[in-house]
Amino acid sequence: MRSLKNKRILLGVSGGIAAYKSADLVRRLAEHGCDVRVVMTRGAQEFMQPLTFQALSGNPVHTDLLDPKAEAAMGHIELARWADAIVIAPATADVIAKLAAGTADDLLSTLCLATSLPIAVVPAMNQQMWSSPATQDNIERLRHRDVAVWGPGSGSQACGEVGAGRMLEPLEIAERVNDLFNTGSLAGLRVMITAGPTQENIDPVRYLTNHSSGKMGFAVAQAAVEAGAVVTLVTGPVSLETPEGVERVNTTTAQQMLEACEEYADGCDIFIATAAVADYRLAEVNEHKIKKDHEELVITLTKNEDILATIASREEAPFCVGFAAETQNIETYAMGKLQRKKLSMICANRVHGDSNTGFNADSNELHVYWENGKKHYPNMPKTRLARELIQLIAEHQQPDI
Numbered sequence: 001m002r003s004l005k006n007k008r009i010l011l012g013v014s015g016g017i018a019a020y021k022s023a024d025l026v027r028r029l030a031e032h033g034c035d036v037r038v039v040m041t042r043g044a045q046e047f048m049q050p051l052t053f054q055a056l057s058g059n060p061v062h063t064d065l066l067d068p069k070a071e072a073a074m075g076h077i078e079l080a081r082w083a084d085a086i087v088i089a090p091a092t093a094d095v096i097a098k099l100a101a102g103t104a105d106d107l108l109s110t111l112c113l114a115t116s117l118p119i120a121v122v123p124a125m126n127q128q129m130w131s132s133p134a135t136q137d138n139i140e141r142l143r144h145r146d147v148a149v150w151g152p153g154s155g156s157q158a159c160g161e162v163g164a165g166r167m168l169e170p171l172e173i174a175e176r177v178n179d180l181f182n183t184g185s186l187a188g189l190r191v192m193i194t195a196g197p198t199q200e201n202i203d204p205v206r207y208l209t210n211h212s213s214g215k216m217g218f219a220v221a222q223a224a225v226e227a228g229a230v231v232t233l234v235t236g237p238v239s240l241e242t243p244e245g246v247e248r249v250n251t252t253t254a255q256q257m258l259e260a261c262e263e264y265a266d267g268c269d270i271f272i273a274t275a276a277v278a279d280y281r282l283a284e285v286n287e288h289k290i291k292k293d294h295e296e297l298v299i300t301l302t303k304n305e306d307i308l309a310t311i312a313s314r315e316e317a318p319f320c321v322g323f324a325a326e327t328q329n330i331e332t333y334a335m336g337k338l339q340r341k342k343l344s345m346i347c348a349n350r351v352h353g354d355s356n357t358g359f360n361a362d363s364n365e366l367h368v369y370w371e372n373g374k375k376h377y378p379n380m381p382k383t384r385l386a387r388e389l390i391q392l393i394a395e396h397q398q399p400d401i
């Protein structure tokens with residue numbers, strides 16, 4: 001099973017007898033590397049104390065929708081933005097009915113309505129409640145909306161009856177969480193991604209670079225591999241961990257990055273260029289350290305070849321996605337790049353020195369443009385943004401599926 005490292009799981013616990021097993025589930029998820037936040041319904045709090053989940057998850061437990069303090073810290077919208085997926089275990093007949101009806105009268109149901117995150121429900125109830133036409137109708141409606149339904153298992157129940165309705169064991173639930181991310185939307189495709197900054201040497205001890213952290217590109221690589229692609233990540237100098245299952249190619253200069261991209265471009269279906277490649281390099285790199293014995297120093301720069309435009313102009317060009325960091329006139333500049341470089345799609349974001357979006361931040365806001373359309377993604381964690389983007393790319397690269 002692929003690691004769930006750094007995945008943010010919002011665990012909804014509702015008022016069933018199996019709520020005690022959710023305490024173990026928090027531990028299992030944490031063992032798999034997840035960061036877990038628990039939302040309890042009022043019913044759940046009759047069965048378990050929030051303190052148990054707080055201690056096990058290491059995070060405050062969320063119980064109220066209309067709580068001014070919670071709203072200021074992490075209210076329902078913030079929680080929905082924080083998470084990568086929602087798992088409801090146990091999911092009572094009541095919670096399932098609420099989700100199916102789309103009501104929003106408590107924190108958990110409101111969260112589920114206020115998000116496009118993947119959701120899994122893990123039903124746990126008396127066998128008669130499970131087989132009742134009302135519950136079965138509700139489950140069908142949820143399945144139809146792509147909500148994952150895990151279980152229930154069959155066997156003897158806490159109420160003394162025997163039948164279907166037992167909650168799956170915590171270990172099995174934790175292992176299934178991977179399914180929420182492994183969409184398969186890029187199955188069988190080869191994807192090449194560039195990430196990070198480049199470094200252009202001035203002399204043996206100095207170089208020109210930029211603020212790119214590589215976080216967006218690494219998150220896109222992770223999302224692409226989860227979507228089933230074979231992924232090559234050509235990166236500039238960053239110290240980020242390589243996502244599991246991704247082939248990493250380390251480069252330093254723009255020229256090296258271009259050479260690596262040309263080498264790996266054959267047979268590539270999708271090329272996503274997130275790297276902040278230096279537009280210029282030194283016309284001549286100094287062989288020895290430059291001494292500070294002049295009042296002024298002039299260095300001459302020469303233009304680097306544009307990696308994205310080079311790959312996009314190949315005879316059998318992959319589906320090319322560019323990134324553009326702009327400080328103004330986002331749409332005009334982005335559309336200009338899209339047409340000039342013959343791209344399939346361009347993702348633009350506004351960069352400011354002092355904001356929490358763009359370079360080096362953990363979250364970002366994106367405006368994505370293609371020939372006849374555009375989509376705006378509000379500020380969200382780069383990991384989640386990457387998954388949304390991979391989904392969008394998959395839909396446009398293979399419009400027939």
Ligand SMILES: Cc1cc2nc3c(=O)[nH]c(=O)nc-3n(C[C@H](O)[C@H](O)[C@H](O)COP(=O)(O)O)c2cc1C
Binds near residue numbers: 015041091092095
């Ligand atoms: C002792 C006891 C055990 C219960 N166990 C379950 C259960 O396993 N599954 C279920 O769907 N409802 C169960 N219920 C009913 C729910 O607690 C009830 O429908 C409640 O409204 C659920 O609230 P919630 O879904 O908002 O947490 C149980 C009730 C009691 C009193």
